[in-house]
Amino acid sequence: MSVKPQSASGLFAGPFALGTLTADDGRAFPALVDSAEQVLDLRTALADPGLTMRDLLEQWQAVLPRLRALAAEPDLERRPLSEFRVLAPVEPRQVFQSGANYRQHVIDLHVAHRAPDDDRSEEERRAEAAEIMDRRAAEDLPYMFIGLPSSITGPYDDVTLPTWAAKPDWELELAAVIGRPAYRVSPEEALEYVAGYTIANDLTDRATVFRRDMPQIGTDWLRSKNAPGFTPLGPWIMPAETVTDTSDLRLTLKLNGEVMQDESTKDMIFDVARMVAYASRTAQLLPGDLVLTGSPAGNGMHWGRLLRDGDVMESTITGLGTQRTRCIAEES
Structure with missing residues (x-):
């Protein structure tokens, strides 16, 4: 079961978006979607019956001009988007995640975790946190x-909340999709390795972030972030050339229609280029890999309201579209 997607028209910037779709036969395929909500099957258009989105990204520099030409070709056979199910746009080999990367979010955390003997005003503590940032x-x-x-x-699939996840929370994030192998690249050249951008909601169970049995070990990201379905992705990959300024995109997450997160990427402490470059200092980034860039203020812990059965999250980033996912409690 899934939340029905809104139409694509007007939700993404540029002449086309890329997605992974499936029809009645169940076979997933990479697709070019235009602003008129028409779908071009790239297996047929590029004469490759076994083509996947990762295959496209493996040859991104060569295939991008062909995609531009296909988007502008009016006589190719297209079908309505409404005939298809939208899946996560890519299956990455590696997912690089980020924490504490939005200034206001980290300042809020700094103020909230006041030491018992700290009797300074909130304004003083915020000023200190801003200086630290x-x-x-x-x-x-x-x-x-x-x-x-x-x-x-997928971007419209239900998300199962496991019985063991006592405090499931949302985290809307901008995700960079890698289009070339990147190892030890500089921030100045890092964006040359990004094929495009998509939306990720990096769900976290706050109750299991820290190990209670071994507090000295620190955070447990395996347990708190990696349940099946805890990273709704998409709906689209927008080519980087159509997302001209990643430093000023609006991230908005609504819970059951109420705005919970609403912030610009201007609030990032480290921009996309620095994030990609930093990840590449240790690991080789591969085509199709994701670099998630952190979540802004407004998580459930801030509001004192965490996810529960029946909640619907609607996540939007400027020019990248909107994903909608419903939370379903796992049966005990």
């Missing part, structure tokens, strides 16, 4: 960790 942006490094591809699900 400025220094971190200038001198420090991003905070990144690894996620599992098995946590990814």
Whole structure:
């Protein structure tokens, strides 16, 4: 079961988007979707019956001009988007996730975790946190960790909340999709390795972030972030050339129609280029891999309201479309 998607028209920027769709035969295929909600099957258009989205990304520099030409060709056979189910746009081999990358979010956390003997005003503590963030942006490094591809699900699929997840929370994020192998690239050249961008909702069970049996070990991202379906992805990959300014995109997450997160990527401490470059310092990024860039203020812990059975999340990023997912409690 899934939430019915809204039409594609007007929800993404540029002449076309890329997605992975499936029809009645159940076979997934990469598709070019235009603003008129018409779908071009890229297996047929590129004469490759076994083509996948990752295959496209493996040859991104060569295939992009062909995609532009296909989008502009009026005589090719297209079918309505309404005939298809929209899946996660890509199956990555690696998922690089980020924490503590939005200034206001981290300042809020800093203020909320006040030491018992700290009797300063909130304004003083916020000023201190802001100074720390400025220094971190200038001198420090991003905070990144690894996620599992098995946590990814489609942009309109139901999300099962496991019985063991006592405090499931939302985290809307901009995700960069890698289009060339990248290893030890500089921030100045990092965006040359990004094929496009998509939407990710990096769900987290706050109750299992920290190990209670071994507090000295720190965070447990395996347990808290990688349940099946905990990373709704998509609906579309927007080519990077149509997303001209990743430093000023609006991220908005609504829970049952109420706005919970509403922030610009201007609030990022480390921009997309620095995130991609930092990940590549240790690992080789591969075509189709995802670099998630952190979530802004407005998570459920901030509101004192976490996810529960029947909740519907609607996540939008400027020019990238909208995903809608319903939460379903796992039967005990």
